[in-house]
Amino acid sequence: MTVEELIELLESQPQDAEVRLAIQQRWPFEHRIAGVAGPDEIKDQLLADLEEDNEDGPADEELESEVQTRCGNVVYIGEGGQLGYLPSVAKVAFE
Numbered sequence: 380m381t382v383e384e385l386i387e388l389l390e391s392q393p394q395d396a397e398v399r400l401a402i403q404q405r406w407p408f409e410h411r412i413a414g415v416a417g418p419d420e421i422k423d424q425l426l427a428d429l430e431e432d433n434e435d436g437p438a439d440e441e442l443e444s445e446v447q448t449r450c451g452n453v454v455y456i457g458e459g460g461q462l463g464y465l466p467s468v469a470k471v472a473f474e
Contacts, residue, residue: 413459
C-alpha cells in the first residue's frame with residue numbers, strides 16, 4: 380500500500396477518530412500507533428548517527444544512498460503497544 384492509497388482510505392473516515400492497528404488474522408489484537416517514520420525522518424536520524432561516528436559528516440549524496448540502501452522509499456508506522464483483542468464487530472471487516 381502506498382501513502383496515497385492509505386490517505387484515500389482514511390479520507391472517508393471521521394477526522395477525530397483514533398487510528399489503531401489490527402494485528403493477526405485469526406486472533407486479532409488492536410494496537411496503538413506510536414508514530415510514523417519516513418525517508419526524511421530516517422535520513423535525519425542516520426545523519427545524526429553518522430555525524431557522531433565521523434566529525435566531517437557524510438556528503439549529501441552519500442547520505443541519500445545510505446537511506447536508500449537501508450530502507451528504500453518506505454514509510455513505517457510504529458506500533459505503540461497492544462490494547463487487547465480487536466472487538467469482534469471490527470474483526471469481520473478483515474475476514
